[in-house]
Amino acid sequence: SRGQDELSSHFIKKIKFGLAHPVSKLINRSFSDGSFPDLMKISKTIAIFKKNDKHLMDNYRPISLLSSFSKVFEKAFCQRLVSFLN
Secondary structure, eight states: OOOTTOOOHHHHHHTHHHHHHHHHHHHHHHHHHTOOOGGGGOOEEEEEEOSSOTTOGGGEEEEEEOOHHHHHHHHHHHHHHHHHHO
16 A cells, blocks of 8 residues: 555565665665654554444544555664564
């Protein structure tokens, strides 16, 4: 699903070789600075119907759609953290 940036993961996978170097530089800079880009913190939130009466708000649950690039950052961070902890 597409986040606030409207870029699909399918599109990013198609151009991954052109993006690999610049994105790795951004990730490394983010780690060295101890910061996370503000634009990647924005999510698109939608309500998903669960059950029963569609007119009651309690019957919906929120889903946050994150930027595909923030997911890449998250995976890189997770891999580094696991490597550090091991």
